Amino acid sequence: MSRSFDMTDQAPAARGAQPAPLLSVEHLSIDLPGRDGPVRVVDDVSFTVAAGRTTGLIGESGSGKTMTATAIIGLLPPGAAVTGRMLWHGDDLVTMTEQDRRRLRGRGIGMIFQDPQAALDPTQTIGRQVGEILRRGGMPRKEVHRTVIDLLDRVGVPDPQTRHAQYPHQYSGGLRQRAMVATALAGSPELILADEPTTALDVTVQARILALLRRVRDEEGMAMLLVSHDLRVMAHVADEVVVMYAGRICEIGAGREVLNRPAHPYTRALVVSVPAVRSKTAIAEPLPGSPAGPAERPSGCPFHPRCAKARDRCASEVPRMRQVAAGRQVACHFPEET
Template sequence: MTDALLQIEHLSIDLPGPAGPVRVVDDVSFAVAAGRTTGLIGESGSGKTMTATAVIGLLPAGAEVSGSMWWQGEDLVTMAEKDRRRLRGRAIAMIFQDPQSALNPTQTIGRQVGEILRRGGMPKQEVRQKVIDLLDRVGVPDPRTRHAQYPHQYSGGLRQRAMVATALAGSPQLILADEPTTALDVTVQARILALLRRIREEEGMAMLLVSHDLRVMAHVADEVVVMYAGRLCEIGPGREVLSSPAHPYTRALVVSVPAVRSRTAIAEPLPGSPASPADRPSGCPFHPRCAKARAVCRTEVPQMRQVAPGRQVACHFPEET
């Protein structure tokens, strides 16, 4: 892809564990295109959050990273920490899952939204006006009063809006959003998703959205990347992947989502639990839970290959798409 804003190539991450290093992300490659929303789908232990954490450069101490993450001709993996700090919060910003714990309870919302602007040397009065504009844009009512309030005076939905404003303050080209609506009620979730979509369209920025919620993905993601036990399963246009999945795991995820607008039977469940990266099965990591698994699946790791234009899958026996 030529218009890739971020190009991740063969990314692997090892975290120190009690029994030696654990490979939580294994040989992951995908691109985030400028101006598009890329969705990273996975369950617990899939490595989706670690991948996003690596992009923003906030991996826990002792993490070993290999491969590359190309950002405007520079490799984020080998970049010096002081250069990464220059990008963080500015060109690349992050929205966290739980605004309750991501916001500092002892500082006003305005102070936190404006932090990146103050650090950039903007005069105080200008910062104040910019913060009020930002809060207004994300739909915080009465921003002239509310910018001086503290997080506990905000509801959950408003706190998430303040988080979005904080991310926007640095005029980012890429926003990483880790489960941005999981902690929110459905009516609030719908509004935050609409906000993210509107902002992305207005600003033309790219978004990497991390979530286990396929319903959210179906509504927001242009492209999706499905991960399981630290490895890639499937990449492709969101609508196509979620309506005709090529990987048996994606298929299983899709059928287990209960519908609201029609009555569906409870899905035939997958056996077992999501594989842990610390104890990743041999061959295809999904084979112990896969109804289609054959001998080769136990021994050979399937590589990503193209099955249709723009669609890649790592499966020895992919579904017809």
């Protein structure tokens, strides 16, 4: 049964010409220390993020999407080894000094974490945390106060004059996430990394946060890299979609095209596993098997043990990314059969 993802409420940027990349990730690979030696958790990943647009990284748990975003912001765990390039205004984030990285965080690249309750300091007021980067930049105290109030108001925190002095435990889950958005915006970044920003929220609050992210992107003209396992989130926000499985990219393309006409069997399996956005009668078809972890990645195409169309070649030969249409790439030996 086909699924049709309604993306008509997206920003006009989703339908315009692709602007120049703000961030270019080129052949990124990440190895983490393992019991029996290094484990490759991200393998030869390449994609771009353009100003004013949202690129979505999607895949099941262990696909490498969060690790990719973590590498961009420079917060990989100790012992991680990174190869490839991540070009930001021509500067390579991979070789950038930690001092330059710290200057970039917040002002060049902002971060919205998955769990605001864990990310926010319970001993500091919301206003103090939102204004931290402003104080570090030397902004006068009175101006910091005014700016924090304005930021909280812009992201929809009610009565910001009072609530800026409250602590995270006095905020609901949705308001904590709004406070995280305000914190990410405080440094006027060009790129926001949003890691599963709506996972812990109920459906109604999710919709409000997604609408907020779209509005902020459009008003500020910034880029967004959205990490999520939820195709419904991507359908509402992402201009471009990068589908990942077992640390590798299996499909890249415009969000509408990828979600409505998947070219990779894994993308199709994701789509049919989610009830349709438009159709109330669609029946979910769960993915068979379990996701392949980086430490036990199968030979050949990592998805082949779960793929109904797999052949002998799929088990022995790694498929390379190839263009199947304008702006559309897929890593599959037989994409015409999907």
